[in-house]
Amino acid sequence: MTHYRTATVDGLKIFYREAGDPALPVLLLLHGFPASSFMYRGLIERLAHRFHVIAPDYPGFGHSDAPSVVEFAYTFDSLADIVQKFTGQLGLARYGLYMQDFGGPVGLRLATRHPDKVSFLVVQNANAYEEGLPDDFWGLARALWKDPSPANYAKIREAAMSDAALEWNYTHGVKDPSRIDPDNWLLQRALLARPGNKDAMAALLHDYGSNLSHYPAWQAYFRKHQPPALVVWGANDVIFPPSGAYPYQRDLRQVDFKLLDTGHFALEEMGDVIAAHIERFHDALEA
Template structure:
């Protein structure tokens, strides 16, 4: 594990160095080049914050220069911002990277389900208010799993704020909901008896299920950090937390209903999109990744030989794709800032 961590640090250094040539246009003044270089090389330690949103304490991780373009990382189920620990390091040299925990997840407040309405609309409201409180007027959104319906609600509400979308095993098409995995959840949505709901809750929050989420479809299960599922299990085992997870799993039925709306948003606004997808995912298979191309024919698609939590095996490759993609889309802001002397 130590050698793997060392390799990631070396690659992170290489990625940071790769930002520098693109940070200022050829022929820029020395002062402009220095400004751009400083913007890309200002690698801060990840900081851990909380902010009050919707009456709750929302935890988030942040790294990178406050002047850099923003990348907002939205996590999946049953994860938290912890899933982005490596990606944050790999991006922070060129971008301001922000990864919040939703209410009920990670280290954010988790009021009981009887006292707080856990829906995807509510999560999107919280993240929208979160971005407002942090003064984020423009940002790229990285979406994984649950991050898809949260991020796409946010993007379709405020297309003017979204500089780019990165979707990683986050679905927005019927083709991405295969019956071999989704048959039981769909049956519970149609017939939400107490018995069916309890079965859905217990199946999706069991130790076996949480570990499977991280290890199915991977090339080498021994390379997957078990901290992932042990941490998630500890958080899910908090009093009342399994009922919070169940509330959102049941509310997930509202997301396919929104697919036509999000697809219309894609067609109308043509947001720049990078699709990086674990092709061995049984939850959201690559058919869901390819479906985006129907409405976003210029999207960039990369299918990776891994599973649902693709960052566990492919964080370096995903970061490379993101740097190349984001440099084309939002990197010009760094150049413009450099040309103006930082003003």
């Protein structure tokens, strides 16, 4: 059974989903853009018998508070600060990290700050390498990083947050679009319609460029600390293609690598497969 709870962190209400016996190993699920913990609703149910599963919504996402860009700095450093304090409030001394999309730069900030707290990684279409940001998709974002002009902000908002773009995020690269729940983009449209929410998301898309300077440190963390890692990657993803998945094998010795025949939000079509991979992977760690 999933519980729907809130914690207060730095004066902000942080919503989270929680399931499983607290005595079980902790799996912290960090969501992508412009999603929320809603993306993990099925995985939580599938894994609650094996893990203490916790999935927070970042500020500005899902059911968490969504302060304006004047009231809150929408940067990845800020998101990581909130999640780090959130894990401290819940007393999570050690956890596995499932990271997808934006969850990568949030989670890897946590991991490099406190490598002793991370028991393993599950990497699902979350980039930590320059090879994973091809210009044919990331050109508009790179232009925004270089020149945060009103014109470039307008272009990125249309490309990333239009109704068509929200649906495309879920349907590109999938084998069977009829299996993809339209509640995903309906919920995102409603949340983005909140006053100022698109400004918050645009600020994060601009700040995404700051992650590239962290890549060497994240890769050094992989090489030094060698966290066991399961890479389960939607191979047909245009946003984060497999060119960003392969390099994990370069830096990690203990990596279980699976390319899946689906798109960016791989859980929507292959949730059962991914859950089975996580269980098998964790069984091997405990053997």
